[in-house]
Amino acid sequence: MSDDARLEEEDLLTAEMPEEDGPHPDDRIDDERHDEENRLKPKYIRSVRDAFESGDNNAVYDLVEPLHPADVADLLELFDKDERGQLAAAITDLMSSEVVAELNDHVREDMMEALAPEAVATIVEQLETDDAVQLIEDLDEDDQQAILAEVDSEDRAAIESALAYPEETAGRLMSRHFVAVPEHMNVGGLIDYMRHEGDLAQEFYEVFVVDERHHPVGTCALSWVLTTPRHIKLTDVMKRDQTLIPVDTDQEEVALMFQKYNLISAAVVDESGRLVGQMTVDDIVHIISEEAGEDVLLLSGAGDGDINEPIREAFSSRVRWLIANLGTAVVASAIIAFFGAAIEKLVALAVLMPIVASIGGNAGTQTMAVAVRAIATNQLTRANTWKIVSRELRVALLNGVTIAVLIGIATAILFTPQLGTVIAVAMVINIIVSGMAGVLVPVMFERLDQDPAVASSVFVTMITDSMGFFAFLGLAVLAGLA
Structure with missing residues (x-):
């Protein structure tokens, strides 16, 4: 290798990396703006708000200018929807593409709709294609086209190509810049x-x-x-x-x-x-x-679970599952009504039956969480479904026997040995059924090409509550307690 070539490679290895814009995260700890967990201090936020409300845009700019883009995004999210546009206008020079990319999805969508297409296009051209797509993909078709019309032809072609792929796929998310x-x-x-x-x-x-x-x-x-x-x-x-x-x-x-x-x-x-x-x-x-x-x-069933999600969308996403849960609760109530006469004869049944349903519900939730995670990580597949079901059945049996012994002894002491035996057997039955439901319900949704996390909890809760009431009250009747 020639001396010139060797020197060139040494230059390549020892070249200084360009400094990043904004302060480094390690430099921001324990300053006047950040607490020990690197979050914006309430006192600092109040000072920005006071300057903003007094109309002193110069003071607002001076307070915000030292922040890292991610912190500027956090600050914008702390303001109300109708204030964010005014705050962004006060710090126009600081509203870089890095800030926009760090914004919460709902906040970013609101701000993009409030800005002129030319302003959004300027931001889009500064972003990598995947970030640019994320920026405009949730906007209305008309807004998308208005923005793309202001973007140069090369970037527009790349963004339109990405938008042609389905959401949450590699084609939509990939970077088109590579070597x-x-x-x-x-x-x-x-x-x-x-x-x-x-x-x-x-x-x-x-x-x-x-x-x-x-x-x-x-x-x-x-x-x-x-x-x-x-x-x-x-x-x-x-x-x-x-x-x-x-x-x-x-x-x-x-x-x-x-x-x-x-x-x-x-x-x-x-x-x-x-x-x-x-x-x-x-x-x-x-x-x-x-x-x-x-x-x-x-x-x-909490929808996006985002505190910036519009109230109407949050209501819509949550209430439908609560209505579905109401329907499943009616099934459990019908079982209780069927054994109403038995409950009237022995008040202890009304005292104890919520325990059976509650423990069964918790057991089902545990198993369901394990099953949903296993499906998501490809640990639970068609090849080993019954192996997993068998495993969870054994775990449920051990849990059921352990809880049954504890509740059975306590009930025998407080009420009667016969009632203690009934609740112990009912507890074993319900926990086993809960364990089976916790696996089989998510698997059923997955086999139907539905997200197993979407509605599994509603159906598992229905099964555990209904079986808990039925097993406990039914065994009490068979045992002649009521």
């Missing part, structure tokens, strides 16, 4: 290309090697490139085994692939196998967080 080079190139040629090419992706972790049809044939990690002699061919150092993600792959499956294969980035290919984009680990962190929160909220 791909032909397989005949050597390491030195790749270094020279990356150094002198002016339109490289801002962030990338590996280089994709493609054939003449633009099909990916391997990858080269940047660490390999920087530590390999210039004359070595890429085909001699590249990793040929790679995980390729089809454009129509659901985001949950993409996240599972990254987790299973310990990926930092992965190529996204179209129907013909051509490289069209990449997914990176920062995208996956966002997906995992989003999906985890979404499943928890779906289990409770």
Whole structure:
């Protein structure tokens, strides 16, 4: 290697990285704006609000200017909907694409609708394609077209291509900025290309090697490139085994692939196998967080569960499940009514039956949570369904016997030994049924191509309550207690 070439590579290795805009998160701890958990202090927020309400836009700007874009987004979310536009106008120069990208979905949608298409287009052109798509995908069709009309043709084509894919798929979420080079190139040629090419992706972790049809044939990690002699061919150092993600792959499956294969980035290919984009680990962190929160909220029927969600949407998403829950509660009430005469004869039955239903409900919820997570992470599949059912049945049996012994002894002491036996047997039955329902209900939804987290809790609750009342009251009647 020549001295000039060696010096060039040393320059590449020792070049200073550009400084990030805004203060580094570690520099913001314990200052006048942030508390020990790096959240905006109430005192600071009040000072911004006081300046805002007094109409002193210069003071507002001076207070907000030192903030990191993520903190500016947090500050905007703390203001009321009708105030955010005025606050944004007071800090126009600070409303960068990074701030907009950090905003809550509902807040961002409100602000995009309030801004002129030209202003939104300016922000869109500063963003990566995947972030730009996220910015406008939830807007009305007319608003989307008005914004895209103001975007330059290259960016518009990329955004329209992304919007053509279904939501929450790799094609919609992928970044179209990546580094791909032909397989005949050597390491030195790749270094020279990356150094002198002016339109490289801002962030990338590996280089994709493609054939003449633009099909990916391997990858080269940047660490390999920087530590390999210039004359070595890429085909001699590249990793040929790679995980390729089809454009129509659901985001949950993409996240599972990254987790299973310990990926930092992965190529996204179209129907013909051509490289069209990449997914990176920062995208996956966002997906995992989003999906985890979404499943928890779906289990409770709380809709988006977002405090910025419009009241009408929050009401609509929650009330339908409460109505469904009302219907299932009627079933349990009908069972109680059927045994009304028995309850009148022995008041102790009315005292104890909520315990049976409550414990059964908790047991069912535990099993259901495990089953939904196992389905989401591909641990529960058609191949091992009955193995999992058998496992949960054994766990339910052990739990049922343990709880039955405790409640049976307590009831025998407080009431009668016969009633203690009845509630103990009813408890075992209900916990076993609850365990079975907790697995089989989510599996049934999954087999029907429905999200198992959506309505499982409603049906599992109905089954556990109904079976708890039926088993306890029915056994009491058979035992001649009432």
